[in-house]
Amino acid sequence: NAGVTQTPKFQVLKTGQSMTLQCAQDMNHNSMYWYRQDPGMGLRLIYYSASEGTTDKGEVPNGYNVSRLNKREFSLRLESAAPSQTSVYFCASSGLTGSSGNTIYFGEGSWLTVV
Amino acid sequence: DQQVKQNSPSLSVQEGRISILNCDYTNSMFDYFLWYKKYPAEGPTFLISISSIKDKNEDGRFTVFLNKSAKHLSLHIVPSQPGDSAVYFCAASVTSGTYKYIFGTGTRLKVLA
Numbered sequence: 001n002a003g004v005t006q007t008p009k010f011q012v013l014k015t016g017q018s019m020t021l022q023c024a025q026d027m028n029h030n031s032m033y034w035y036r037q038d039p040g041m042g043l044r045l046i047y048y049s050a051s052e053g054t055t056d057k058g059e060v061p062n063g064y065n066v067s068r069l070n071k072r073e074f075s076l077r078l079e080s081a082a083p084s085q086t087s088v089y090f091c092a093s094s095g096l097t098g099s100s101g102n103t104i105y106f107g108e109g110s111w112l113t114v115v
Numbered sequence: 116d117q118q119v120k121q122n123s124p125s126l127s128v129q130e131g132r133i134s135i136l137n138c139d140y141t142n143s144m145f146d147y148f149l150w151y152k153k154y155p156a157e158g159p160t161f162l163i164s165i166s167s168i169k170d171k172n173e174d175g176r177f178t179v180f181l182n183k184s185a186k187h188l189s190l191h192i193v194p195s196q197p198g199d200s201a202v203y204f205c206a207a208s209v210t211s212g213t214y215k216y217i218f219g220t221g222t223r224l225k226v227l228a
Contacts, residue, residue, distance in 0.1 A: 033216070042220035106151075108157060
């Protein structure tokens with residue numbers, strides 16, 4: 001049972017380089033999310049996609065772009081990486097939007113270092 | 116502007132005793148709340164949730180209490196076990212419209228054997 005799969009698991013970038021974090025879920029979920037985790041800051045929402053074809057900014061969207069490629073896949077792109085983007089990134093998904101309550105499921109994380 | 120706050124960064128508890136983790140929120144529109152557990156180098160995993168129409172939800176050793184008037188929720192773990200040592204995050208969402216989950220900063224629980 002794969003659940004939420006994200007790649008790569010580890011990446012080192014130089015300042016100014018670009019990269020894309022890939023995420024796919026096999027639970028037929030409508031909603032997908034990208035979070036970053038930093039010490040003392042908890043999990044902060046970068047972008048989310050409530051359903052296929054829509055994307056919205058979260059709490060910390062600056063420096064990132066996203067693409068909801070289809071219902072399964074949601075990618076996060078860093079166009080010009082900065083040291084402040086060194087973090088652990090988590091992709092997540094959840095079920096039906098607008099229902100009475102739903103669990104959000106996370107991938108295992110991607111460790112990104114920008115030097 | 117932290118909408119979900121966990122004011123205790125860490126907590127140590129003896130094995131077998133009760134662990135109480137607290138969470139406060141500011142947005143009165145939140146109506147669904149969740150607790151997640153995170154081990155190092157792993158993604159967060161779901162523990163327990165509660166809807167705003169309830170004030171308590173139990174699942175085995177885990178109980179979540181919600182006080183809407185105080186905008187406060189707590190997670191009780193009884194009895195605490197060494198395997199419970201992890202970082203715990205609370206999260207809140209608004210179930211009408213789009214689903215956006217806002218997480219707190221986390222509390223690191225250490226259960227001492």
